[in-house]
Amino acid sequence: DSGVTQTPKHLITATGQRVTLRCSPRSGDLSVYWYQQSLDQGLQFLIHYYNGEERAKGNILERFSAQQFPDLHSELNLSSLELGDSALYFCASSAGTVSSPLHFGNGTRLTVT
């Protein structure tokens, strides 16, 4: 058990809809990272938050947004969903230093129909 909790585990929704994925980091971790895993793109970094502030952005679409709340949990919002957004979305947390390993949750599997 990594200590990172992601909800829900599975999500099935229709094109055009909006969903919210939630992540609770390990106790004490200040950094939260979001990754997307798909068969064609592999593991892609989306965004990084540290103690509530955005630190880095990766290949995150404009339809996607995220935030980290004062209690350090994070939410990833995906809107105007397309079939190609179907993927496994992982949250990871770390202590925040550049050498700190990431601890991954079990992911949310999003299926857009």
Next chain:
Amino acid sequence: AQSVTQLDSQVPVFEEAPVELRCNYSSSVSVYLFWYVQYPNQGLQLLLKYLSGSTLVKGINGFEAEFNKSQTSFHLRKPSVHISDTAEYFCAVSSIKAAGNKLTFGGGTRVLVKP
């Protein structure tokens, strides 16, 4: 920017045989190196990491990796695999100058251990 290439997408291996998973990286700055394992329906779990010092790094479950700066490689090895090692393995790098540990992953190598 960094990139990571895992040269083998799939590696079949018999139980108790050795295995080597190859990883090469490209970066204009110094990097930290990691190997993660993903078991079916689970998240990624850290196997080992190289930050500095000895180029031979030992990790969990009997795995080890060797950092070769001149060849920009970080190959993962295990001398004797078990059925339970069947999983997907990811090599990853992060820039030592980055703000936070943003990882760039390779495409993964699926290891199938056969009895």
